[in-house]
Amino acid sequence: MADDAPLWVVLVVPAGLAxxxxxxxxxxxxxxxxxxRALALxxxxxxxxxxxxxxxxxxxxxxxxxxxxxxxxxxxxGFRAVGDLPDGIVWFNAMEALAWAAVWLTGxxxxxxxxxxxxxxxxxxxxxxxxPHMLAITTAALGGESLRVGAVVEAQDGVWFALWMxxxxxxYLSSALAxxxxxxxxxxxxxxxxxxxxxxxxxxxxxxFLGGRWLLFVVSAAFAVPxxxxxxxxxxxxGWAWTGxxxxxxxxxxxxxxxxxxxxxxxxxxxxxxxxLTPLAVAQALVVALxxxxx
Amino acid sequence: xxxxxxxxxxxxxxxxxxxxxxxxxxxRATFSLLTSLLCVGGELIVLGLDYLGIVTVLxxxxxxxxxxxxxxxxxxxxxGLMPMTMTHNTRGAGxxxxxxxxxxxxxxxxxxxxxRRGTAPPDPTADLGLSLMGPHMLTMTTxxxxxxxxxxxxxxxxxxxxxxDRYGDDLRATRPDDPVRGGVxx
Numbered sequence: 117m118a119d120d121a122p123l124w125v126v127l128v129v130p131a132g133l134a135x136x137x138x139x140x141x142x143x144x145x146x147x148x149x150x151x152x153r154a155l156a157l158x159x160x161x162x163x164x165x166x167x168x169x170x171x172x173x174x175x176x177x178x179x180x181x182x183x184x185x186x187x188x189x190x191x192x193x194g195f196r197a198v199g200d201l202p203d204g205i206v207w208f209n210a211m212e213a214l215a216w217a218a219v220w221l222t223g224x225x226x227x228x229x230x231x232x233x234x235x236x237x238x239x240x241x242x243x244x245x246x247x248p249h250m251l252a253i254t255t256a257a258l259g260g261e262s263l264r265v266g267a268v269v270e271a272q273d274g275v276w277f278a279l280w281m282x283x284x285x286x287x288y289l290s291s292a293l294a295x296x297x298x299x300x301x302x303x304x305x306x307x308x309x310x311x312x313x314x315x316x317x318x319x320x321x322x323x324x325f326l327g328g329r330w331l332l333f334v335v336s337a338a339f340a341v342p343x344x345x346x347x348x349x350x351x352x353x354x355g356w357a358w359t360g361x362x363x364x365x366x367x368x369x370x371x372x373x374x375x376x377x378x379x380x381x382x383x384x385x386x387x388x389x390x391x392x393l394t395p396l397a398v399a400q401a402l403v404v405a406l407x408x409x410x411x
Numbered sequence: 412x413x414x415x416x417x418x419x420x421x422x423x424x425x426x427x428x429x430x431x432x433x434x435x436x437x438x439r440a441t442f443s444l445l446t447s448l449l450c451v452g453g454e455l456i457v458l459g460l461d462y463l464g465i466v467t468v469l470x471x472x473x474x475x476x477x478x479x480x481x482x483x484x485x486x487x488x489x490x491g492l493m494p495m496t497m498t499h500n501t502r503g504a505g506x507x508x509x510x511x512x513x514x515x516x517x518x519x520x521x522x523x524x525x526x527r528r529g530t531a532p533p534d535p536t537a538d539l540g541l542s543l544m545g546p547h548m549l550t551m552t553t554x555x556x557x558x559x560x561x562x563x564x565x566x567x568x569x570x571x572x573x574x575x576d577r578y579g580d581d582l583r584a585t586r587p588d589d590p591v592r593g594g595v596x597x
Contacts, residue, residue, distance in 0.1 A: 169436065172439065202461055202534065203465050221438070236480070388595060
């Protein structure tokens with residue numbers, strides 16, 4: 117079982133996450149750099165579309181990073197999490213769901229057609245990825261016979277779940293990208309709608325929204341480590357180092373996929389998710405359930 | 412601490428619940444209702460029912476996000492750009508609410524609540540699962556299948572394009588004639 121970290125960690129985690137996200141974004145941006153753009157957004161002049169619903173935009177843009185940080189509370193570094201809740205896996209999923217509301221609000225609020233299209237696209241895409249995603253993390257919980265993240269890590273002391281639940285692992289990785297509407301799943305903020313849900317955002321709101329998207333991406337990539345890659349388990353090095361190495365590997369892989377894959381259109385992805393991914397995820401859960409029952 | 416959380420969440424839940432009827436924009440009303448339901452989820456967590464509370468947060472968020480789409484599709488004045496009111500038949504509704512409230516309060520005060528026996532189980536989630544599913548697994552499975560069949564059949568009945576539109580009058584077309592192609596290549 118993972119230990120709960122001391123209380124001061126609650127203050128350190130958001131700052132630590134911010135530094136991590138900054139580093140990953142800087143690596144991804146290459147020599148052009150992302151820091152200067154972020155600073156420019158901080159001092160940018162505010163503008164608002166006529167008759168936009170300002171409170172809803174602020175709520176949506178602010179909710180995205182908050183949901184990501186709250187989800188990070190159950191992600192263990194090594195064998196320590198801010199809170200190793202008895203229902204940590206459900207908690208993670210519930211916080212991800214808040215991102216749904218956030219993106220839709222950000223799309224609806226500015227009273228702009230293109231951002232509204234982006235918000236609706238995210239709901240359609242979200243409905244399609246959420247079911248296989250839920251089944252994938254349920255499969256990991258089934259393998260660990262607990263909803264506690266610490267117990268799932270403990271169950272992978274010998275064999276990592278990624279090795280005997282490859283389908284669930286693959287679906288989790290793809291939905292980690294979809295959750296943060298990155299890379300083949302970036303239609304909600306697609307260039308064909310001039311930036312979709314984010315088109316009208318500027319200044320601090322844009323920084324919060326795009327930064328929250330990075331946070332969500334990094335946190336959901338990091339959660340693949342305790343769920344499928346054995347968490348802090350590994351030879352020689354301490355637990356936190358293994359978590360760091362594995363998280364970096366997952367992030368590097370997902371960034372590579374994002375660069376290699378063209379955008380998948382939402383209506384096509386929806387059919388693939390319902391007709392192919394969901395049955396595959398159910399079959400994977402069945403196999404794992406039979407193994408667990410036979411143990 | 413938990414007493415403070417209980418009252419703060421309770422007041423927030425009632426306030427945002429009242430605000431649902433004060434807003435004239437569907438999006439605001441929907442998300443005000445969501446706030447109220449999230450506070451109820453928090454209330455459950457404070458009362459020690461972690462799993463139920465977190466599941467409430469999860470289900471209600473997704474449900475209200477989808478509901479927002481339907482509310483905006485079917486309701487008049489979704490953005491609140493024109494004057495409108497969310498309340499109808501105020502006098503009748505007010506009377507009904509007062510009666511229901513009075514009944515509930517009387518019930519709360521008159522029912523002989525049983526005292527607690529024993530202590531809380533170490534893992535309430537597992538016990539809840541057992542008591543829900545244990546002896547009633549067959550019922551739950553049948554119910555689940557029946558609900559799923561209902562959903563599928565209502566979608567089939569509601570859809571405008573049937574199989575004759577897609578595969579031709581003799582159902583012999585090798586490829587369905589769809590306005591938008593899906594991702595599986597059919």
